[in-house]
Amino acid sequence: MGKIIKEVGQEKIVAFVDNIDEIDKNKEIDIVVDFSHFSKIDALLDKCVERKYPLVIATTGLSGETLSKIVEASKIIPILLSTNTSLGISALNSILEKLSPKLEENFDIEIIEKHHNKKIDAPSGTALTLLETIQNSLSDKYEIVYGRKGLAKRNEKEIGVHAVRGGTIVGEHTVIFAGEDEIIEVTHKALSKKIFAVGALKCADFLIDKSPKLYTMKDIFE
Template structure:
C-alpha cells in the first residue's frame, strides 16, 4: 500500500513497483500483480501481490509492505515526513555523477 499527495500523477508509484518487483524476484517470479479488486468477487489467488495506491492531502510518501500469514502479520513501513530526504538524495546523486562518463547509474551505486 502506498500513499502520496493528491497531485501525484503516477499510481502506483515507482517505489511501490520496485518493492513489489524485489519481492517477486526473491520468490522466483512466481507472483502476478493485482491493482484493483473492486470488481472481483472471489478469494485472492495464492500467487497474487495486491498493490494499492492512495492519493490525498499533502502526504509526502508512505510505503507499507504487508506480509499477512496465518495468525500473524508482519509490516514494513517507510514514511517520509518531509521532501528534504529526497533533496538530500538528489544532491548525493549529483555529486556522485560529477566527472563520470555518460551512462546508466543506479541509486545503489550512489549510496555505496
C-alpha cells in the same frame, strides 16, 4: 523540488538553472538533476547527451519508450535513474531484497502506497520499484493485482498493489507480509520533500566523473 534543492545544497551549488531552455545558455553546468515531468525527459536527454552532462533522473511515470531512450543515452553519458532519491527507500529496497525470499513460502505480500491528492501517476514509481525488487527476489512468478473489487478470491501466487490519494501526504509506502497468525509490515514515511533533495544531491556527488552507464541508488551504497 527545485527550491528545496537550492536550500539544502547552498554550500555545494554555485549556480542553478531551473529551466531546460537555460541549459543551452550555460556552458558551465557540472550535472543536471531532474524532478520535472515525464513529458520533458526526451528533450532533456537530447540536450544532456549533446553537451555530455551527467544526469540524475528522479521523475516518475516514464513510458517504456522513454526508458529505452534513457538506456541508449546512458551509453554516452552517466545517468542515475531513481523513482525515489530518499536514502530510507534505498535501505527499504535492500531489506526487501533479503526478506522477501525468506517469507515467500508462508506469507502473502501486499504493497500499499499513499500520496497527496495532486499526484498524477498511480501506483507511484516508488511502489513499482519496491514491487520489482520483491519480484526479482522471489523464486516463482507472481500475478500482480492492482486493487481489488468484487468477489475475487486471493490467489496464492499473487501480489496486491494499492494506491491511496488524499490531502497533503508527502509519501508513505508499506509492504505487508501476512502469514497465518502473524503479520510483518515494513513502512517508510516521508515527512517532508527535503529527504528527496538530500538524496538527489548525494546522487549528484556520486555521478560526477563517472563513466557512461545507467546507475541506480543501489550503486551509491555498494
